[in-house]
Amino acid sequence: MSDKTNKLNIYLIKPEYRRFEDIIAEGTKSQPIDDIGTFYMEDSHAHPPSWLEDFFGGTLKGKLNLITSNAKSVLLVETKNGGKKHIFAVSFGFGRSLLNEGVIEDRFGLRVVLNAVDPKSLRSIDKTTLGSIPKQSREQMSREGVAANFGIDIEQDLISSVTGRSRDSQLGKTISGRDALSISVKVDVKSITKFLMLCFKYYKSDAYKKEFNWIDQIKDIRNKTAIDKLDESLLERLKARQLEKIWMAVPEVVDWVDIKGFRYIRSSKGNLALDLNVTEFLESLGKREISQDLLKKTQIYAISTKTDEAFNHWNAYKCIYAEIECDGTVCVLNNGKWYEIAKDFVDEVSREFKNTGESAISLPEYAHADENTYNKSLPDTIPDSHCMDRQMITYGGGHSSIEFCDLTTKDKKLIHVKKYGGSTQLNHLFSQGVVSGELFVQDEIFRKKLNEKLPAGFKLQNTNTRPDPREYEIVFAIISKSRNPLEIPFFSKVSFRNARRRLQGYGYTVTKKKIGKRSA
Numbered sequence: 001m002s003d004k005t006n007k008l009n010i011y012l013i014k015p016e017y018r019r020f021e022d023i024i025a026e027g028t029k030s031q032p033i034d035d036i037g038t039f040y041m042e043d044s045h046a047h048p049p050s051w052l053e054d055f056f057g058g059t060l061k062g063k064l065n066l067i068t069s070n071a072k073s074v075l076l077v078e079t080k081n082g083g084k085k086h087i088f089a090v091s092f093g094f095g096r097s098l099l100n101e102g103v104i105e106d107r108f109g110l111r112v113v114l115n116a117v118d119p120k121s122l123r124s125i126d127k128t129t130l131g132s133i134p135k136q137s138r139e140q141m142s143r144e145g146v147a148a149n150f151g152i153d154i155e156q157d158l159i160s161s162v163t164g165r166s167r168d169s170q171l172g173k174t175i176s177g178r179d180a181l182s183i184s185v186k187v188d189v190k191s192i193t194k195f196l197m198l199c200f201k202y203y204k205s206d207a208y209k210k211e212f213n214w215i216d217q218i219k220d221i222r223n224k225t226a227i228d229k230l231d232e233s234l235l236e237r238l239k240a241r242q243l244e245k246i247w248m249a250v251p252e253v254v255d256w257v258d259i260k261g262f263r264y265i266r267s268s269k270g271n272l273a274l275d276l277n278v279t280e281f282l283e284s285l286g287k288r289e290i291s292q293d294l295l296k297k298t299q300i301y302a303i304s305t306k307t308d309e310a311f312n313h314w315n316a317y318k319c320i321y322a323e324i325e326c327d328g329t330v331c332v333l334n335n336g337k338w339y340e341i342a343k344d345f346v347d348e349v350s351r352e353f354k355n356t357g358e359s360a361i362s363l364p365e366y367a368h369a370d371e372n373t374y375n376k377s378l379p380d381t382i383p384d385s386h387c388m389d390r391q392m393i394t395y396g397g398g399h400s401s402i403e404f405c406d407l408t409t410k411d412k413k414l415i416h417v418k419k420y421g422g423s424t425q426l427n428h429l430f431s432q433g434v435v436s437g438e439l440f441v442q443d444e445i446f447r448k449k450l451n452e453k454l455p456a457g458f459k460l461q462n463t464n465t466r467p468d469p470r471e472y473e474i475v476f477a478i479i480s481k482s483r484n485p486l487e488i489p490f491f492s493k494v495s496f497r498n499a500r501r502r503l504q505g506y507g508y509t510v511t512k513k514k515i516g517k518r519s520a
Contacts, residue, residue, distance in 0.1 A: 003186065004186065004188070005172075005184050005185065005186050006184065006185065006186070006187060006188060007182070007183075007184045008090055008181075008182070008183055008184070008185065008187065009090070009091040009092075009095075009096070009180045009181070009182050010088055010089070010090055010091075010108075010109070010180060010181040010182075010183075010196065010199060011088065011089040011090075011091065011096075011099070011104040011105070011108060011109075011179065011180050011181075012086065012087075012088055012089075012104065012105040012108040012200070012203065013076075013086075013087040013088065013089060013103055013104060013105070014102075014103060014104065014105055015086070017087065017103050018085075018087070020038055020076050020087075022100070022103070023076060023087065023089070023099060023100060023103050024040050024074065024076070024098055024099065024100065025097075025098050025099070025100060028040045028041070028042060028098055029041055029042070029043070033075075033189065036075075036077060036189055036190075036192065036193060037075055037076045037077035037078060038075070038076050039073065039074075039075050040073060040074045040075075040076065040095075040098055041071075041072065041073040041074075041095075041098075042072040042073070042098060044070060044071050044072070046067040046068070047067060047068065048066055048067060048068070049066060049067075049068045052064070052066055070093065070094050071092065071093035071094065071095075072092075072093055072094045072095050072097060072098055073091075073092045073093060073095045073098070074089050074090065074091050074092070074095040074096075074098050074099065075089070075090040075092070075189070075192070076088070076089055077090065077192060077193055077196055079193055079196050079197050079200065081197055081200055081201075086196075086200055088196045088199075088200075089104070090192065090196075091180070096180075101224050102223050102224045102225050104179055105179070106179055106219070106221075106222055106223055107160075107177075107178070107179060107219070108177075108179060108180070108181065108203055109161075109176070109177030109178050109179055109180045109181035109182065110159070110160070110161060110162060110177040110178055110179075110215075111177070111202075111203050111208065112175070112177050112181045112199055112202045112203050113162050113163070113164065113175050113176065113177030113181070114162060114177075114208035114211075114212050114215060115202045115203070115205040115207045115208045116166050116167055116168050116171055116175060116202045117162065117164040117165065117166060117167065117175060118144075118164060118165050118166070118167045119146060119147070119164075119211040119212070120144065120145070120146050121144040121145075121164045121165035122141070122144065122145055122146065122147060122149075122150070122162060122163070122164040123140065123141055123144060123145075123163045123164055123165075123174070124138060124139065124140045124141070124161075124162070124163040124164075124176070125138070125139050125147070125150045125152070125159060125161065125162055125163075126138050126139075126159070126160045126161035126162075126178070127139065127150075127152065127157045127158060127159050127160065128157070128158040128160060128220065129153070129156055129157055129158075139151070144164070144165060147211075147212070153498065154214040154217070155214075155217065155349075155494050155497070155498060156491075156494055156495065156498065158218050158219070158220055158339070159215055160178055160220070161176065161177065161178040162176070162177060163175070163176040163177075166183075168202075170185070170195075170198060171183055171185065171198075171199075171202075172184050172185040179222075181199060216342055217341070217342050217345040218339055218340070218341055218342070218345070219339065219340040220337065220338075220339055220340075221331065221338040221339060221340050226338075227338055229326065230324060230326055230331055230333070230338050231292050233324050233326060234246075234320070234322055234324065234333065235290055235291065235292065237322075237324070238278075238282060238290050239290050241279075241282070243278055243279065245322065245323040245324075246278055246320065246321070246322045246323075247278060247320075247321045247322075247489065248276040248277060248278045248281055248300075248316075248319045248320055248321070249276055249319060249321055249420070249425065249489075250276065250302070250314070250319065250425065251314055251318045251319055251335045251336070252314075254302065254312070254425075256370055256371055256419060257305070257370050257371070257372055258304060258305055258306070258311075259302050259303065259304070259305065259370075260272065260303045260304060260305040260308065261273055261274050261303050262274075262275070262276055262300055262301060262302055262303065263300075263301045263303060263310070264280070264281050264284035264285075264298070264300055264301075264316075265284055265285075265298060265299070266301075268309070268310070270284070272303060275419065275420075275481075276300065276319060278320070281300070281316065285298070292317070294316075295315070295316045295317040295320070296315050296316070296317045297315065298315065298316045299313045299314070299315060299316070300313060300314055300315070300316055300319055301313045317336055318335055318336040320333060321333060321334055321489050323489070323490055328343070329341075329343065330342075330343055330346045330490075332489075332490050332491065334489070334491055341490065346490065349490065349493045349494055349497055350490075350493060352493075352497050352500075353488075353493045353496060353497065353512075356496075356500065356510070356511065356512050357509075357511045357512075358511060358512060358513060358514075359413070359415075359473065359475040359477070359511035359512065359513040361382070361409070361413055361415070361475060361513065362382070363378070363382070363415075363477060363513060363515050364377075364378070364381050364515075365515065365516040365517060365518050366419075366479045366515050366516065366517040366518070367517070367518050371389070371406075371417060371418070371419060371479075372389055372390060374417070374479075375387050375389035375406045375407060375417055376389065378407050379407075382407070382409065384409055384410040384411070385407055385408065385409045385410075386407070386408055386409075386454070386455060386458050387406070387407055388403065388404050388405050388406060388407065388408055388453065389403070389406045389407070389417075390403070391403065391404065391453045393446065393449045393450055393453065394449070395439065395443075395445075395446055395449065402435060402436055402439060402446070403432060403436065404436050404440070404450055404453070405433075405436060405474075406477075408454075408458060410457065410458065412471050412472045412473065413472075413473045413475055414433075414436075414437070414472060414473070414474050414475065415475040415477055415513075416429055416432060416433045416474070416475065416476050416477065417477045417478075417479065417515070418476075418477075418478055418479065419478075419479040420478055420479060420480045420488070426478070426488055426489070426492040426495065426496070427491070427492060427495040429476060429478075430476065430492075430495045430496050430498075430499035431495075431499070433474055433476060433499055433503065434499045434502050434503060437469075437474055437503050437506065437508060438502070438503075438506070440467065441466060441467060441469055441506050444463060444464055447460060447463040447467075448463045450463075451463050468507070469503075469506040469507035469508045470507040470508075470509075472508055472509070473508070473509040473510075473511060474503055474508050474509070474510050474511070475511050475512070475513050476496065476499075476510070476511070476512050476513070477512075477513040477514075477515050478512070478513070478514060478515065479515040479517050480514055480515070480516070480517060481516070481517035481518070485514070486512060486514040496512075
């Protein structure tokens, strides 16, 4: 072991890359180190920092001697463990850039940390919240804590990095892992091989499943080879018109009242589509060869009801949602990003969605200009009901506006209606149901403001009294022109399950309902 502590960034190379020259960028200088491995580097050139000229101009010219240099180097080490060889890359400075694309094992460092960390000593977690527009965040604690202290949603948060205190002193005190394992240890070139074998032992362990068994439910796919394979599978299905579990949807939350329709390819010409539809989109391409480049260059335009002009657009690839099974693994394309989903998790979520009760309420088919027009028409066909669509309740010091529901009935059904629009739109629907349902039970001020919106015959008798959620049914009604049973994207099913569980925790009955759609 070394007398000095060294900061190391360690990567594990994928087993299919056995030759050092396939791992390191071509033309990189190398220096063999006997019985250890090979050291690779790129020449560094000292130069004044860019801000010296950009900010100060010539005011300090010749008066200061400030220089900077970006060192890039990597040590490749091959170890033998149980008769098998494994290659590691130890990166120094900006050495990561010397490794070829796709050669490192994703989440190597994360798995080492999860197996070696004290689960009660976590300090920092990087996560991406899925199911809507992906939101990346870093949660840090002022003192050590458990995963629950970070507010992790184990079904919708993708954990990409964890930092905490090691249970093994050989790994140092604080360890951090993503693709790389980042640690500070008393290890030098003479002891690195033995140390890497220790890291591999932790990587192969399944100990993490005791405290972090949920970590493998969802993985983001960042390996270019894997992404290319999935994109190729998607293209094959699109070309063959095998469109089961391939949808198109707006990739962000939009106000449907402001949308007259959509146009494919051109913003000012062509037929106006009321909804995004993958079959219609493919027909709009004509005889053009479907390719990845075409999907990413082709724009889809949202047309304004006020101006008849395009006011927003997205490339077609971001609008495609696909669920594809590849090599026995379920993979999902959502908002332009591929994710790998554990099959048992997919089965569990899908089974719970399928088994959720169908509401007994009879809702007419949708043949209207927009949701608001449809919702306003419902009291004409549903006795003892009242439309609450766009009856916003100002809450929280005037900063938030909450919609209680789209339709309420005297037999205490709270109905939320949304046109099918992919995971982003549907997650917004489920979130709306949870927020209004919770405030209705918990907050007296909210109930008083709600009562001001309700007509006679629907008002609460006493807003001071907490209503009994067991008397209410919350219905999530989704408008879909498909003739098949209601089917929504996987991440939307996850959001639905979370919403359903939260509302059922209060005592509500939660159901789903499909609203058929026909031409106006």
